[in-house]
Amino acid sequence: MVGVYFSGTGNSKYILEVFLKSCQEKAVALAGEDKSRLGKWESVMTFSIENEVAAEAIKAASELVISYPVQYSNIPKILVDFVVSHQEIWAGKKVFVIATMGLFSGDGAGMLARLLQKYGAVISGGLHVKMPDSIGDEKALKRPLEVNKQLVRDAKMKTKQAAEQFVDGRPLQEGLSFMSHLAGLFGQRLYFRNKTRNYTDKLKIDADKCIGCGKCEQLCPMKNIIMNNKTATSGDKCTMCYRCVNQCPKQAITLLGKRVVEQSIIEKYL
Ligand SMILES: Cc1cc2nc3c(=O)[nH]c(=O)nc-3n(C[C@H](O)[C@H](O)[C@H](O)COP(=O)(O)O)c2cc1C
Ligand code: SF4
Ligand code: SF4
Incomplete structure (x- = not known):
């Protein structure tokens, strides 16, 4: 199993690691003495898309979990470019998508799922995880430290449960429905779509x-x-x-x- 992520402040990386570790623990418990039953959970590797070997690792894998941060109910430009510039590696891959967010995305997982499907990936499910807000220079979503710590504990719990369901063959389907698509579109994307269309020079x-x-x-x-x-x-x-x-x-x-x-x-x- 290969995990892939893009993460600005560590949230999406952390959630991916919790997810994959929990999956592996559950698989080990189910396999008991018989290690041959571990199957795809025998080895787990994780790569940032910033790692130059990430594309090769994806190419060699049959199943992936991909985690990323929602930006204005959209995909960060760096991740879109990674997917598109390596469009030949996705065909036939089974992908579970994790989207982390400060508050709401509608179809965070669905956004990336649709892009990957365009290049032949098969989507197995989606997970939305609420995490501390990473926009360090905006007051709007700031929470006290203790509230953020609790948020991360809750996120970890939710992710562990999602991992158990994944290993049981009942992957969550968050953000993938038509209603989620509408929520993402009308909730934010229509108003903010230009924000992530290109890279910005506003830093x-x-x-x-x-x-x-x-x-x-x-x-x-x-x-x-x-x-x-x-x-x-x-x-x-x-x-x-x-x-x-x-x-x-x-x-x-x-x-x-x-x-x-x-x-x-x-x-x-x-
Ligand atoms: C430019 C920008 C736009 C964002 N837009 C949204 C958003 O539309 N909805 C939301 O819930 N969170 C939004 N967030 C918050 C992040 O998605 C959230 O904090 C995420 O967990 C950060 O993950 P990372 O540490 O892996 O980058 C935004 C963050 C940034 C930097
Ligand atoms: S300049 Fe932009 S892309 Fe680079 S670290 Fe800062 S926020 Fe991220
Ligand atoms: S802006 Fe200046 S002080 Fe801040 S990290 Fe960059 S070099 Fe260091």
Whole structure:
């Protein structure tokens, strides 16, 4: 079994790992002494789409679990580009889609499912998981630390249950129905569809706050931030993952908002 993810602040990676570990534990319990009954759960490997061997690993697998963060009820541009630029690797793959979100997506899993189906994948199910909001420079969805910690505990519980059902052959079907499609479309996508259609050039780096540490350059999955003479400069290839905003030690980076309200990464909530 191969797990694949894109994750800005760690939520989608964490949920994928919980899901796959729980599946494997359940499979081991069911197999008992007879290890030959482990089947596809004998080996589990996980790859970020940022890893250059991810496409090869997907090509070699017959079954996949893919996890990603919803952006405006849509798929991050970096993930769309990954799927489309490797369109030959999806045919015949059985895929379970996990979408993580701060509040609501309608058809988060359905969005990616439809794109993968276009290239021949067969969708086995979908899971929606509510996690801490990653938009570090917007107040709207901010919750107190304890509330976020509880949210992650609840998310872990839900994911473990979904994994048990998956191994039992009853995978959840969240976000895949026609009604979910309508909810995603009218809930957000129609109003915000242009936000994720292209990469953005809107990332701002406050030169007065920046100390030139280079962390943002190292973290960015798009190589959208370049260091020059201890000065960080952003380009027009930002996929809005919010990794740099949430990890800059000087809170010098913003994207949608004007100032960093709270830096959010999964490790804070575990
Ligand atoms: C640009 C952007 C747009 C987002 N849009 C939505 C949204 O439409 N609905 C929602 O529930 N959460 C939304 N979120 C929140 C993330 O989906 C959520 O925090 C996710 O778990 C982050 O996962 P990650 O750490 O794997 O990147 C958005 C986050 C970002 C950065
Ligand atoms: S992480 Fe922040 S302080 Fe460090 S170089 Fe980037 S913007 Fe500057
Ligand atoms: S510039 Fe920041 S928010 Fe944009 S893609 Fe790079 S790390 Fe993500």
